Amino acid sequence: MTDEQPQPAVLDSPSPDARRWAMFAHLAGFAGYLFPFVGNLIAPLLVWQLKKDSDPFVDDQGKEALNFQISVSLAAILSFMLMVVLVGFVLIAVVVAGAVVLMIIAAIKVNEGKAYRYPFCWRIIK
Known part of the structure; x- marks a missing residue:
C-alpha cells in the first residue's frame, strides 16, 4: 500500500455559452x-438569477459580478457623502474609473474561460 495524495479534479473549460453569460x-x-x-445592481442580479442553474461557471461569476456591484455602490454612496468635505469628488472619479476598468478586465478574462476575482470586493453573496 502506498500513501498517495488524491489528485485535484481536472476542471473542464466552460462552454462558449457559459463564458458568454458570465461575460x-x-x-x-x-x-x-x-x-x-439600481441598474448596476438589478442587471447582474437578473443575469445571475436567470442563468445560475445552467452552469457552475455562470453561477460563480454571476455572484462575483453582483458582489462587485454592491461594493461599488457602497463606495459611491460613501463618496457622495464625502462630497461635503470636497474629497468625495476625487473619490467618486476613482470609483467610477476603477469600476469601468475592472469590469472590462473581468469580461475579457471570463470570455477566455478563466474565473475572475475582483480586488477590493466585499463578497456578501456566497
Missing part, C-alpha cells in the same frame, strides 16, 4: 450608467 453578468454593471443606483 454578460460582468458587463451588466454598465446598466448603472443608464439607471444610476
